[in-house]
Amino acid sequence: MDAGSGLVGAADATPEYGPVNRDHTTEFVGLPVVAFPLDPDAPLPVAAEDGRSVAWRLECDVRWRAQFGHTLPELFDLFLRRVDAARVEAVVFGVWSTEMDSGDHPVQVLVAAADRLPALRRVFIADVGSQDIEISWIANPPVTPLLESFPRLEELWVRGGPEDKDVPILSAIEHESLRTLVLQAGNLPSETIRSIGQCSFPELERLEIYFGDPYYGGTGSADDVRSLLTGQGLPKLRYLGLKNAVVQDAIAAALAGAPIVEQLHTLDLSLGTLGDDGAAALLAGQSLGHLRKLDLHHHYLSQEMGDRLRHALPGVEIDLSGQITDADRYVAVAE
Template sequence: MKCFDNHLEELFGLPALLFPQTGEAAGTVKPGAVAWRIGYPRWEVDEELWNETFDRFCAEIDVTQVRALIAGNWEDMEDTDSSEVVAALLAAREQLPALRALFLGDITEEECKFSRIHQSDVSPLLAAFPALEEFGMRAGVRDDQGQTGGTLQFPALRHDALRRLVVQSCELPYDIVRGVAASDLPALEHLELWLGSEEYGFRCEVTDLEDILSGTRLPRLRHLALTNSDLQDDIATAVASAPVVAQLEVLDLSKGTLGDEGAAALLSGQPLTHLKQLDLHHNFISKPFRQRLRETLEPAGVHVNLGTEKSDKDEKNIHEDRYICLGALTHW
C-alpha cells in the first residue's frame, strides 16, 4: 500500500468519522467519541465548499464536546491554500473548548499529488488553541509552476500543552524546519518531520536541526522522527552524538536514503541500547551492516525495523540510485 492511499483512520486515539456521517443518523454519535473529518472526497458529485460543510457541522453537532478534528479537501488544493480553513477554525475557537487534536490536509494521493497541497500560516491555530495536544499536517510547498515557494509558514513559537507535532512533506523549506526547531515546546513527546528531497525543493542542512538535536527546548521528547530525507546519512551522523538521543524511546530515521555510512555512524556513536525502537525501514543499507545493527541492538531489547531487504538490487545499486519513500510516490 502506498503511504497515503487512504484517509486517516484515527486521531487522538479516536476513530475518524466523516461529516455528514456515512451510514449514521445525525445526532446518534457522541461528539467527543470520534475524530470528525470535514471535507468531502474530491470529485464527489454533490461537493460543497469546505467552509459550508464546517458551518453545518457547527450547527448540527454539539461542537463544545468535540475533541479531535480532521480537515480534508478544501477548494482545489492545487491552486488554493488552507488559509480559509484556518480562518474558519479560528472564528470557531470559542465554540471548541474541548478541542485537543487537529490535522490539516488529510488528502490522499488520488485526490491531490502530495507536493501540490498548498498550506498557509498555521501558527495562529496553536495560539488560538492553547490546550491543543496534537497537531499535524500534510504540506507541499510548490507554486503553480512547480517551483519551490508556497505559503506554508511555521515561525518559532511557544506552546505549553502540545504533546505531538507531525509535519509530513517531501520538500520542507529551511525556514519551516528552523521555525519548528526554535520553538519552545516543553510538553512535546512526539516530533515527526518528513523533510524531503532536493528533487522536490528541499533545501535544508543538518545544522538547521541543531536545536532539535540538542533537546534543550524539548525536555519531554521521547519519540523523534526525522524521515523521508536524502540527507539521511548526514542526519544519522549528527544523531550519533546528539544529546537528545539519551532521552528517547523511539528514534525514527526511516523512509529516506540511509546507507552504510549512516549505519556505521549509528553503530560507532553513543549507545542506542536504551531505545525501545529504532526505525530504519526503507533504507539502502547493505546486508553486512543490517546484520551488525541487529546483532548490536536486538540482544539489548531494541526493536530494529529495517524493512524489506532490497535483495533484488546488486551491491552497487544499493548505494546508488537512492530515493526517498514519499517522493517516489509523488512524481508529476
C-alpha cells in the first residue's frame, strides 16, 4: 500500500483497486481501524480501551447481522454512549442499510452529533467492497452539510456516487481545514465534478476524483475540470488525481497546459483509459520534470510510448504497471 494514499487494505497492496473491490480498510490515515461491536453487551476492543487513537468502524449490516437489528442512528447513539465521544478522531462507515442510499446516511448521523464530536478530523463514508455491494449502487446525499458542521475536518473520503445526479455531492464551499478529499466512484456526473472546481480549500493537499463510466452515470468530461485546473482556491494542492476516466486522454491533454500542474509533486491519471494520444499530449505540453511521481497504472500505452515517457522524465517515478492491450478500453472501477 502506498503510504501516502491513507488507506491500507486487509490483504491487497494496490492503493485504490484493492480496497474498492476486495478488502475493508484496516488502517485509515495512520490509525488502526477498530470495529465497534454490534452487541451492546460485548466489551470494547482493547485497542480503544487503553487510550490509543483509533479509527472506529461502524457497520450496520441489516442483511447478515440482523441478530441485533440496529439502524444506523440507533447504532451511532449506542456508539456515542459507550465511547468517549470527545476523543473520537476518525470514523469509518461500512454498510449502513440494505439499499445503501441516503436513508439513515452517515452524513445525517454525523451532522446531528456534531457538538458531541469536537475532535473528529477524519471520515470515510462507505468502506465497502463488491462482496458487500457494487460501488455504482451506493447513493450518497450531498456531503456539504458535513463540512459545514465540522469546520476542523481534515480528511474526507467518500465512496459511491450521488443519489441525485443533478445535485452535486459537494456544492461550492470554502473550508479552511480540509487537507484530503477523495471521491471514489464509478459514476460521478458532470455536475459534481464542475462543483468541486468552484470550491475553495486553502489547506487541501490531496484531491482524488474518480470519474467512472457513462453507462453507470459517470458523465464527467475534460471541460468539467477547466476551472479546477487553474489552481484557484487550491494553493497547497500537491497531489492531483483525475482518474478512472473513459475520457482519460482528453483529461491528459487539458493538463498539458494547466497552471495547477506547476505546484504538484504527484499527478495521478491511473485506472482509466489513457492511451498514446494522452501521453503524447502530456509530453508536448509543459515540463513535468518537477514531479516526484506520475501515476499511470491501468493504462493502454504502447511499449514505445512508455519508453518515451521514461526517457523524457528520467527523474520522475512513473508507474506504468497494469498495461492493457485489449481493443476495447474500460475503466478499473465502474459497476
